[in-house]
Amino acid sequence: MVRSKAWLLRGFAVGVAFALTLAACGGGNAVSSQASGGASGAPKTGGTIYLLSLNQQWDQVDPQRIYTGEDLAFFGGTIQRSLTSYKYSADAKEGTSVTADLATDTGKPNATATEWSFTLRDGVTWQDGSPVTCEDVKYGVSRTFATDVINQGPTYQVAYLDIPSAKDGSSAYKGPYKKTGQDLYDKAVTCNGNTITFKLSKPVPDFNYTVTLGFSPVRKSDDTGESYGQPGHLVVSDGPYMVQSYSIGNGGKMVLVRNPKWNKASDPIRANYPDTWEVDFGIDPKVMDQRLIASAGKDNFAIQYGNIQPENLATIFTDPEHTTAQFTGRAVSGFDPYARYYWVNVNKVPDVNVRRAMWVALDRQAIRLNIGGAFAGNMADGVIKPNIGQDYASTGLLDGSLDWEAGTKVPDNGDPDLAKTLIAKSGKPAPTLTFNFANTPTNAKTAAIVKSSLEKAGFTIKVAPLEAGQYYSIVFDPKKSGEFGTAGWGADWPNASTVIPPLFTQKGGWDLSQLDDATLNQAVDAAQTDTDRADQSKKWQDLNKQVVENMWVLPTFFGLSQTLAGKKVGPIYRWPAYGSWPYGQMYTMP
């Protein structure tokens, strides 16, 4: 599930790249407010926008397999529509609220939120002019069940739909290719004219957010299975653009041109200003920065996929909120989707006092400085990031208000004495711990800081660098992993149901701490199925507090990231929905 390569180059210790970064209270978009004027004015219809990518190709183009925030935003804004989408707005609240896209509204639940129906708009067509039908949506959703073919995408379809499990715990329905259990799927998802109805196995009050991920139509006759979307099997569009060509590798390109059959009346969300989109692959991140800084020729119309390299940040920004005069209206700094933390294997470090001591001893200030200081983000007080909205509440960790902190605020650079006291409480000598990290120069420096700061409290730290590409596959195996290591997680939509369950339950899929606690599982389940949104928020906030009380993970930072665009593109803001460019609204300027 490791997706974004950008994190590696930036040196952040994160691997997952999921959707939403609901920028909110944190002032994430302050820079963008200067932007709207830009240098040369009004949006122009026509022209080409260039997206410069450091990757060799798209991770995925298949609508059921895309799971990286920036990619979801790009394809969602150009060629792939889903039942609901997010509004285009720089505003934290508006930019993360769902709006009807393929459907005429944001879905109708029954009283218990176990059944949701969506009615498709009239006049939505594929690029050849034939209408997008309810059956196409149903077929698209069913593809995710073919886990041997359609992998790496979001799997909420499998988790939520009311289809029984087979003996091995996987779904009894094996997807549209094998057709095993097809009748079960046909019962759970039904088409009535233009209305599609999903029956769910438990109440999912926020299912209208779920359907932004992977609930896109695919026409059965277009589907080529695993190769769908790859060069030679281009994705068929139902959005304002369509794929003209796609080649991969250095010098590879994807070119999108206008879809002549797209009908503005059926699409209230997308603006489609430029005539063409061109994605240029395989550009070295250092070269990319220099090209965008110079902004000459076609680079005037270029935007960056990935982040500004740390060494150039001081040239472009005076601080995380303001650009230098030269770059006014061209650069964005804002929350990225991730809360960063160090997982702690609770089986190998069972004593809560020891885990607390680890966090207390950690010199988070030096680590933050090493990854970019103020540009890297703020201190985290839990795993729920403030930009998620109502589910966030301060846990009190950073104020020293937790019981075990005994009223003293733990300094950002660590408190070895308090750590020693906590270790003494555990009744055993400080253990030897192994620290895992993906082997990059920046992470190596971070590891040095982790080692020296924890050893001040009496721990003995061994450092175990792992090959970056295999980091997550190794640390998920308790036999090969150490006691703690780096990680990061971002919410999939503005509900902590996409944060707490994946991180702290065995079936959640990202339980690096190896936690499997019956009482906790029950509490998580209760919160997840709570149909009263305010009450649910309260439960997530409590669980987040429990996380830091027990230090199942050691929270480190709420990450920020920075991106740059050429002089003649707009609008320049970070779309809170995915922490990305607002692709569906972007234009060139004369």
Added chain:
Amino acid sequence: MVAVPSSEVAGFQGEAQAQTSGRSLRQIVWARLSRDRLAMVCMVVLVLYYLIAIVGPVVAGVFGISPYTLHSELISDLGGKPFGALGGISWAHPLGVEWGTGRDISAQLMFGLRISLVIATSATLMTVALGTVIGIVAGYSGGWTDNLIGRLMDLVLAFPFLLIVLALSGVLTDRLTSLGIPEGNVSHIVYLILVMSVFGWPYLARIVRGQVLSLREREFVEAAVAMGANKRRILFTEILPNLWAPILVYATLTLPAYIGLEAVLSFLGVGVLPPDVTFGSMLASSVSYFQVVPTYLFIPGTVLVILVVSFNLLGDALRDALDPKAVH
């Protein structure tokens, strides 16, 4: 890996013997070498490097300079750039401080130099030992032993060295640990020394074998055989002393190659573990910043280049001294 082509080192012995007039070969070589100013300068530089590597860390400790101390106060919270010109060069930190952590670069260089020299010197000694013994045995025995060793050398030379070193580093360091070598940096250093010598010996063995092939036809060897000397005595008492010239030249040229190789490997992430650094890991973390703080890249780079060039020039001078008529 840099190896000396055997054609360049052939014929030392004949030259040296033409010079006899009461002085030993060692005296002749030293006389020639001491007339070569460049070689003398290089030798002084190298002695200095070794001195710094041996006593530097001790002296640094006395002055309270440590490569592990973080100096957050010396770097900007906006991106981690060191305050001040040229990467934070000051009286307290004469070569500046590291981007992002503020660790002292001069101290890092001193400690890193020690690790680099330990690795390169031990690996060279091991390479020389392995190469010499195997080369002598192959050259003198001939027949199927020679054939077998010859094929073995081909096999080792044909291995994609870098790929193997990178791919096996994790597995093999674990293996070393389980064999009782202390975990952590020690096993990483032993691993580097081992792979360098295991993949480096055939170059020297080939040279030695070539020399032995001609030596074993010489009268003094025949005489020894005629007197009934055993094989070990012939190999190591009669033949080996005549080989020290090519071996010495090879060693002085291998050492800098190994220093460079160690830098390459730690640049690629197969080096010592943090918080320790060597040339390669310093270069790896500095390349990102070369446009903003060029000194961060150039200082370790320059120190490394001077070290390697000195060794190379000294090696060349030594070869000239041993074989003044050789044409380069």
